[in-house]
Amino acid sequence: MKEQGRSYRNMSGKCAFFQCFDSNRKDRGVNWMEKITGVTKDSAGAAAALKAMEEGAHVKVKGAVHSVRRMGEITFLILRRRDGLLQLVCEEGKTKEGYREVREGDTLKAEGTIRKEERSPGGLEIVTEEVTKLSESKKAFPLPVSRKKLNTSLEAKLSVRPLSLRNLRERAKFKIQEGICRAFREYLFQNGFTEIHTPKIGAKGAEGGANLFRLDYFHKKAVLEQSPQLYKQMMVGVFDRVFETGPVFRAEKHNTKRHLNEYTSLDLEMGYIDDFTDVMEVETGFLQYMTRLLEQEYRPWLDLLGARLPKTDEIPSVRFDEAKQLVAEVYQRPMRAPYDLEPEEEELIGRYFKETYGADFVFVTHYPSRKRPFYAMDDPADPKVTLSFDLLFRGLEVTTGGQRIHDYDKLTAKIGEKKMTTEGLEDYLSAFLYGMPPHGGLGIGLERLTMQLLGEENIRETCLFPRDLKRLEP
Amino acid sequence: MKEQGRSYRNMSGKCAFFQCFDSNRKDRGVNWMEKITGVTKDSAGAAAALKAMEEGAHVKVKGAVHSVRRMGEITFLILRRRDGLLQLVCEEGKTKEGYREVREGDTLKAEGTIRKEERSPGGLEIVTEEVTKLSESKKAFPLPVSRKKLNTSLEAKLSVRPLSLRNLRERAKFKIQEGICRAFREYLFQNGFTEIHTPKIGAKGAEGGANLFRLDYFHKKAVLEQSPQLYKQMMVGVFDRVFETGPVFRAEKHNTKRHLNEYTSLDLEMGYIDDFTDVMEVETGFLQYMTRLLEQEYRPWLDLLGARLPKTDEIPSVRFDEAKQLVAEVYQRPMRAPYDLEPEEEELIGRYFKETYGADFVFVTHYPSRKRPFYAMDDPADPKVTLSFDLLFRGLEVTTGGQRIHDYDKLTAKIGEKKMTTEGLEDYLSAFLYGMPPHGGLGIGLERLTMQLLGEENIRETCLFPRDLKRLEP
Numbered sequence: 032m033k034e035q036g037r038s039y040r041n042m043s044g045k046c047a048f049f050q051c052f053d054s055n056r057k058d059r060g061v062n063w064m065e066k067i068t069g070v071t072k073d074s075a076g077a078a079a080a081l082k083a084m085e086e087g088a089h090v091k092v093k094g095a096v097h098s099v100r101r102m103g104e105i106t107f108l109i110l111r112r113r114d115g116l117l118q119l120v121c122e123e124g125k126t127k128e129g130y131r132e133v134r135e136g137d138t139l140k141a142e143g144t145i146r147k148e149e150r151s152p153g154g155l156e157i158v159t160e161e162v163t164k165l166s167e168s169k170k171a172f173p174l175p176v177s178r179k180k181l182n183t184s185l186e187a188k189l190s191v192r193p194l195s196l197r198n199l200r201e202r203a204k205f206k207i208q209e210g211i212c213r214a215f216r217e218y219l220f221q222n223g224f225t226e227i228h229t230p231k232i233g234a235k236g237a238e239g240g241a242n243l244f245r246l247d248y249f250h251k252k253a254v255l256e257q258s259p260q261l262y263k264q265m266m267v268g269v270f271d272r273v274f275e276t277g278p279v280f281r282a283e284k285h286n287t288k289r290h291l292n293e294y295t296s297l298d299l300e301m302g303y304i305d306d307f308t309d310v311m312e313v314e315t316g317f318l319q320y321m322t323r324l325l326e327q328e329y330r331p332w333l334d335l336l337g338a339r340l341p342k343t344d345e346i347p348s349v350r351f352d353e354a355k356q357l358v359a360e361v362y363q364r365p366m367r368a369p370y371d372l373e374p375e376e377e378e379l380i381g382r383y384f385k386e387t388y389g390a391d392f393v394f395v396t397h398y399p400s401r402k403r404p405f406y407a408m409d410d411p412a413d414p415k416v417t418l419s420f421d422l423l424f425r426g427l428e429v430t431t432g433g434q435r436i437h438d439y440d441k442l443t444a445k446i447g448e449k450k451m452t453t454e455g456l457e458d459y460l461s462a463f464l465y466g467m468p469p470h471g472g473l474g475i476g477l478e479r480l481t482m483q484l485l486g487e488e489n490i491r492e493t494c495l496f497p498r499d500l501k502r503l504e505p
Numbered sequence: 506m507k508e509q510g511r512s513y514r515n516m517s518g519k520c521a522f523f524q525c526f527d528s529n530r531k532d533r534g535v536n537w538m539e540k541i542t543g544v545t546k547d548s549a550g551a552a553a554a555l556k557a558m559e560e561g562a563h564v565k566v567k568g569a570v571h572s573v574r575r576m577g578e579i580t581f582l583i584l585r586r587r588d589g590l591l592q593l594v595c596e597e598g599k600t601k602e603g604y605r606e607v608r609e610g611d612t613l614k615a616e617g618t619i620r621k622e623e624r625s626p627g628g629l630e631i632v633t634e635e636v637t638k639l640s641e642s643k644k645a646f647p648l649p650v651s652r653k654k655l656n657t658s659l660e661a662k663l664s665v666r667p668l669s670l671r672n673l674r675e676r677a678k679f680k681i682q683e684g685i686c687r688a689f690r691e692y693l694f695q696n697g698f699t700e701i702h703t704p705k706i707g708a709k710g711a712e713g714g715a716n717l718f719r720l721d722y723f724h725k726k727a728v729l730e731q732s733p734q735l736y737k738q739m740m741v742g743v744f745d746r747v748f749e750t751g752p753v754f755r756a757e758k759h760n761t762k763r764h765l766n767e768y769t770s771l772d773l774e775m776g777y778i779d780d781f782t783d784v785m786e787v788e789t790g791f792l793q794y795m796t797r798l799l800e801q802e803y804r805p806w807l808d809l810l811g812a813r814l815p816k817t818d819e820i821p822s823v824r825f826d827e828a829k830q831l832v833a834e835v836y837q838r839p840m841r842a843p844y845d846l847e848p849e850e851e852e853l854i855g856r857y858f859k860e861t862y863g864a865d866f867v868f869v870t871h872y873p874s875r876k877r878p879f880y881a882m883d884d885p886a887d888p889k890v891t892l893s894f895d896l897l898f899r900g901l902e903v904t905t906g907g908q909r910i911h912d913y914d915k916l917t918a919k920i921g922e923k924k925m926t927t928e929g930l931e932d933y934l935s936a937f938l939y940g941m942p943p944h945g946g947l948g949i950g951l952e953r954l955t956m957q958l959l960g961e962e963n964i965r966e967t968c969l970f971p972r973d974l975k976r977l978e979p
Contacts, residue, residue: 066819069789075777093777113745136940168940193739193936202743209700226683228769230970231752234977246720265667269676271587278705295702303549303567315543345540458979462667466610466642496704503708505932
């Protein structure tokens with residue numbers, strides 16, 4: 032047996048090399064082979080693991096230098112790690128010299144012993160023996176990342192996005208966003224939904240030709256999908272209940288605090304509903320699940336942000352026409368746009384239901400047909416309105432949903448009434464031609480939901496890399 | 506107190522209306538309001554719920570007519586539902602007349618009693634009293650959806666995608682795909698990763714200018730991202746460990762069985778690694794988690810497809826140069842492309858390790874630097890190769906990954922060596938300027954992984970709506 036070949040990994044020693052070349056065998060073996068066994072390690076030393084250790088335990092940890100405080104003979108290096116801050120205590124004569132050259136942004140590994148210390152982040156600190164740089168920051172930070180709040184403009188934060196996100200409050204927003212998205216999927220899996228992935232490049236948009244980004248697709252005209260609407264409906268015919276969490280693209284020339292040109296849409300569509308309130312119940316169930324998940328697993332991030340979880344035990348539902356009338360009368364505000372809610376009206380509806388019923392959320396139902404897309408089902412009792420809803424959260428629309436037309440003849444008739452053409456809709460319509468159950472669904476803007484949950488003033492605060500009229504980078 | 510207003514929901518009666526107009530109050534109340542309480546119902550009658558019921562229990566169920574078998578006085582209606590098939594038994598004189606007009610594709614609700622019947626799907630059938638159509642199919646099916654296998658060409662299946670996916674085997678592939686994607690996220694959440702959403706429209710592609718779809722973004726030149734690579738690296742500086750599951754876009758003019766122009770990429774990136782095998786360990790851990798999840802929760806779908814779960818307990822890892830040499834010698838195949846593996850070489854490596862070690866997966870490491878992108882870290886022991894890997898699954902590459910350069914100076918030097926410009930990379934580079942930990946990551950093609958897991962011959966079989974040189978619809 033020949034000795035095994037070269038190793039690029041003999042330092043770590045975490046898994047055995049084995050000899051797989053047998054010179055007696057007829058077939059040629061490889062000289063060098065290693066087995067990967069799926070044993071993951073966390074060489075940074077997770078906070079939970081450190082917390083479980085005894086005072087005086089010897090540990091190795093890693094992290095990025097969030098801030099440095101030098102106090103005479105003692106230097107505190109505060110490390111930023113994925114699970115929070117960790118304090119290293121370095122002392123002249125006791126800690127090896129290397130710690131003196133450390134600056135903000137460097138990444139380190141350190142060795143030392145645990146000391147329980149209530150005032151430190153996570154209730155402990157590391158009495159440090161030695162610090163070794165893993166990498167260096169080359170430049171002083173242009174903004175004070177380690178401050179509790181970055182008291183700079185949104186513009187300034189976005190202009191140095193990879194850096195400003197290192198601020199603990201900035202990154203916490205996206206932990207909450209993760210929790211929202213996770214709750215959506217987990218809740219729907221538990222309720223028999225299938226996750227789907229639908230194409231973002233298509234030949235035609237779901238809801239008509241305006242506001243579409245256009246591109247050349249191998250010399251064919253293509254668009255970026257503004258919604259997975261038509262695809263998720265087709266898939267109701269296959270899986271009964273489906274959802275998707277993915278990007279959607281809107282070439283709207285808005286420049287407001289609540290619009291993005293690319294955002295993450297949480298979409299669901301469900302078959303065999305009795306009526307569109309079934310969809311509202313599922314959304315309410317999701318929001319309840321979400322608040323529980325955030326409470327249970329994201330409490331530190333919520334606290335850091337001072338975020339208040341909304342009331343989700345019951346959500347009032349009112350009709351569009353009544354809601355509109357209501358705020359006109361209560362707040363003496365003239366109605367202007369009869370077929371839609373103006374942003375100020377949404378705010379006032381939110382305010383009214385908060386003040387009167389303590390509600391953070393309000394469903395507004397029965398939107399006028401002329402403002403809803405062709406696939407929306409009209410109310411048989413009054414075809415001027417649809418069996419649809421929006422969900423307002425603290426005065427801002429975060430969801431649009433409703434029941435869809437499921438009968439082929441009614442659907443094609445409606446397309447005619449809307450002066451649209453069925454051209455390009457053949458595949459979509461074929462799903463109805465071969466039978467579709469009564470169904471409905473909704474789309475939730477992830478960034479908007481996060482924004483309202485956290486009480487942010489601008490949707491760009493809750494998007495890692497916003498795309499708007501001006502911003503295409505980073 | 507005034508009586509409550511109109512109700513569009515009095516049939517369902519599932520939640521109480523309540524009066525919220527108080528004529529004594531100064532502010533005006535709404536006439537009609539309902540509370541949505543998040544109580545979801547499954548009016549279709551889930552298979553698990555039916556199974557738990559006693560023989561003779563009276564039930565209401567819903568579903569789509571998958572097939573109809575008329576046998577004299579008895580008619581069997583087989584319903585397709587999200588959780589499998591359900592047999593309705595209708596009998597002349599015992600079941601109300603309506604069942605006679607039912608045809609394939611109609612959706613129904615039915616009432617009847619449960620009869621345990623081992624030979625029926627799910628071990629039971631419904632002795633049906635009454636059948637009511639919820640919607641109608643307008644046309645006879647152009648392909649035999651209810652057959653066990655659709656023995657038609659891929660082309661034929663794709664041309665009627667919303668319909669062909671209703672075949673049980675066709676849709677089962679996407680249940681397995683769901684399980685893979687779910688396992689990826691669950692495993693990474695358990696290992697401290699943060700989920701991120703990065704923009705798909707950008708000013709510049711991650712890995713150079715070729716193969717990019719271009720679009721006009723409010724009169725600025727933009728591209729569709731071919732990978733979240735640069736974004737996920739920037740986010741390692743923020744969250745240490747991140748992942749994303751989302752679409753990527755490649756304008757490659759390939760027309761092969763293993764390429765799509767839009768696919769779902771499972772991406773991860775992790776900081777504080779000791780070396781690139783840490784990334785391989787995480788991938789192996791994910792694959793182990795995936796096989797367990799599929800075994801536990803997706804067994805019926807695996808059985809339907811006759812799919813064989815791969816061996817994931819340990820995955821052999823070999824060097825690129827050795828693997829290449831190996832198959833050249835063992836299979837007497839001349840080497841042509843020295844810096845890359847040809848598809849046939851990947852197949853032969855897969856075959857060799859299957860035959861010799863029973864391995865379904867093989868890591869191939871140390872790919873030549875000239876074929877890897879600028880951010881790949883060269884091996885200090887041999888800068889002609891990188892600290893990188895591909896994962897082959899049954900002879901096809903399903904993952905590319907490796908360690909990345911984390912030092913700003915080395916990164917900019919490498920960009921120079923590759924004759925690239927830093928223009929457009931300023932934001933990316935700023936993350937390194939202010940300190941980045943040693944890190945690495947990988948990207949997995951979801952459709953390819955599904956394809957290999959299920960033994961499909963063409964990647965279009967495992968994409969709901971494939972996008973290729975010819976296909977932009979449906």
